[in-house]
Amino acid sequence: MPELPEVETSCNGIRPHIINQKISDVIVRNHRLRWPVADNLRVLLRGQQVQQVTRRAKYILIICDSGTLVIHLGMSGNVRICDNHLAPKKHDHADIAFNDICLRYHDPRRFGSILWVSENLDEHPLFRHLGPEPLSDQFNANWLKKCAEKRKTPIKTFIMNASVVVGVGNIYANESLFAARINPNRACSNISLARYEILVQHIKNILQQAITQGGTTLKDFVNEEGKPGYFAQQLKVYGRTSKPCVNCQRPIQSKQISQRSTFYCTHCQR
DNA sequence: AAATTCTCCTGAAGGC
DNA sequence: TGCCTTCAGGAGAATT
Numbered sequence: 001m002p003e004l005p006e007v008e009t010s011c012n013g014i015r016p017h018i019i020n021q022k023i024s025d026v027i028v029r030n031h032r033l034r035w036p037v038a039d040n041l042r043v044l045l046r047g048q049q050v051q052q053v054t055r056r057a058k059y060i061l062i063i064c065d066s067g068t069l070v071i072h073l074g075m076s077g078n079v080r081i082c083d084n085h086l087a088p089k090k091h092d093h094a095d096i097a098f099n100d101i102c103l104r105y106h107d108p109r110r111f112g113s114i115l116w117v118s119e120n121l122d123e124h125p126l127f128r129h130l131g132p133e134p135l136s137d138q139f140n141a142n143w144l145k146k147c148a149e150k151r152k153t154p155i156k157t158f159i160m161n162a163s164v165v166v167g168v169g170n171i172y173a174n175e176s177l178f179a180a181r182i183n184p185n186r187a188c189s190n191i192s193l194a195r196y197e198i199l200v201q202h203i204k205n206i207l208q209q210a211i212t213q214g215g216t217t218l219k220d221f222v223n224e225e226g227k228p229g230y231f232a233q234q235l236k237v238y239g240r241t242s243k244p245c246v247n248c249q250r251p252i253q254s255k256q257i258s259q260r261s262t263f264y265c266t267h268c269q270r
Numbered sequence: 271a272a273a274t275t276c277t278c279c280t281g282a283a284g285g286c
Numbered sequence: 287t288g289c290c291t292t293c294a295g296g297a298g299a300a301t302t
Contacts, residue, residue, distance in 0.1 A: 002296090034278070034298090058296075075295050076280075091280085109279045111296060126298090153273070162297075170295070258274075260295075276300070284292085 002073040004134065004167030005210035007058045010079055014103060015053040017081045018062070018096075022049045025097040029088065034074060034113040037094065044116050045069065045096065056121070057130055057166035062096075067118035069096070070126070074111025080104050131165045134203055139165050141196035148188040148196075155191060156184035157258040159203070168203060170260050171238045172210070176203045178237045183269040184262050209234065237263040 002010070026042040038044070048064035055061060060079070062069040071079065084102050088095070094114055096103040105114060121127050131147075132138035147164050156177060159168050168176070177184050179202040182195060191199075213234070236246050241254040245265040254263050 032279095034296090072296080074279090074297090107279095108281070109295085111279065151272070157273090160296095259276095261293095272302105274300100274302070277298090279295100282293090285290085286288105 002058065002075065002077060003169035003172055003210075004055075004058055005172075005207055005213075007055055007060060007073060007167075008211050009214050010073070011053055011055045011060055014060075014079060014081055017101060018050045018098060018103060019053060020050060021098040022047065023064070023096060024099060025095075027095040027097065028093065028114075030093040030110070033093065033107065033110050034072070035115065037114050038116060041114070041116060056127060056133075057162060058169075059126070061121070067116055068121060070113070070115050070117055070121075071105065072113045074107055074109060074113070076109040077105065077107035077112035080106065129163050131161075131163050134165050134167050134207055139200065139204075141193055141200050144188075144196045144200065145191075145193050148191065151189055152187050154184060154257050155182055155186050155188045155199075156260075156262055158188035159199075160258075160260070165203075167207070171235070172203070172206055174238045174263050175236060176206050178264060178269060179206060181269050183266070184257055184264050186270075237265065239263065 023045045026045045028037050028041060031037040031039070044067070045064070048066065050062055050064055052063040053061070054063065058072060060071040060073070062071065073079070080103075081101050082104050084097055084100060088104070089106070091108045092104055092106050093110070094105040105112070117124050132143065144164070148158060151158065156173050158164055159176070160170065160173050174184070176199065180195070180199040182191065182199060237252055240252045240263060242251045244250065245252055245268055247268050248265065250265060250267045252263055253266055254261060256262065
């Protein structure tokens with residue numbers, strides 16, 4: 001399930017293949033993604049040259065001459081670079097074709113999206129409300145402490161809120177809170193600045209480590225070459241219900257918080 | 271305003 | 287073998 005490190009891995013992987021290349025064709029085999037893929041996507045994209053490939057939150061941004069192709073991988077999506085003539089497989093919903101190769105979008109659950117944004121991205125409804133990037137200096141303990149004022153929401157839900165900070169999904173929220181020894185149920189307003197400093201540092205470290213290892217592949221994530229990431233081997237609490245805590249050997253607990261699976265050690269995390 | 275619930279979808283896993 | 291049920295989850299929309 002792609003989170004920020006997986007999206008970053010995908011961006012870095014596809015960039016050298018498509019930067020400065022001109023889009024020659026667009027093939028949409030299934031328009032029914034999270035939102036219907038625009039009927040005129042082909043007309044909009046043909047002839048556009050790719051200026052830059054970057055990321056905002058979990059969106060891949062393919063910046064072109066007169067707008068940006070925005071791709072979200074949902075929770076089962078991936079993009080790969082492949083030969084134009086390679087036959088599409090099941091759930092290969094779209095190709096952005098260049099001279100010899102294409103960017104192929106694959107997404108079994110179709111929670112992802114592909115859209116064209118011609119206006120300023122910062123003003124687009126999908127981006128306007130987004131909080132800071134977790135790896136930027138704007139994401140710091142002071143910011144979190146300020147956002148948490150007067151809010152009773154559990155810290156785990158809080159750090160997964162994109163208006164607070166983007167790109168911290170369920171896996172990394174669980175892992176960061178374990179590393180920071182904070183109980184995921186704790187009210188976000190009831191956490192000291194000092195503890196927020198620790199949490200921020202762990203979020204940054206864990207995301208950065210995961211990027212370095214090519215992301216986390218639990219079931220289906222593969223990079224642009226179709227290869228998995230290796231961060232899953234580092235997971236200390238995620239998916240480890242009843243298994244011994246790596247610190248204290250007591251069993252890892254699991255429960256739903258805001259309808260998301262949550263894993264933690266009641267002894268180590270307070 | 272903030273918090274919670276609903277919704278989209280497929281594939282994997284488990285029970286019988 | 288096969289059918290059925292359950293679960294996972296990003297994040298905007300709808301509701302409380």
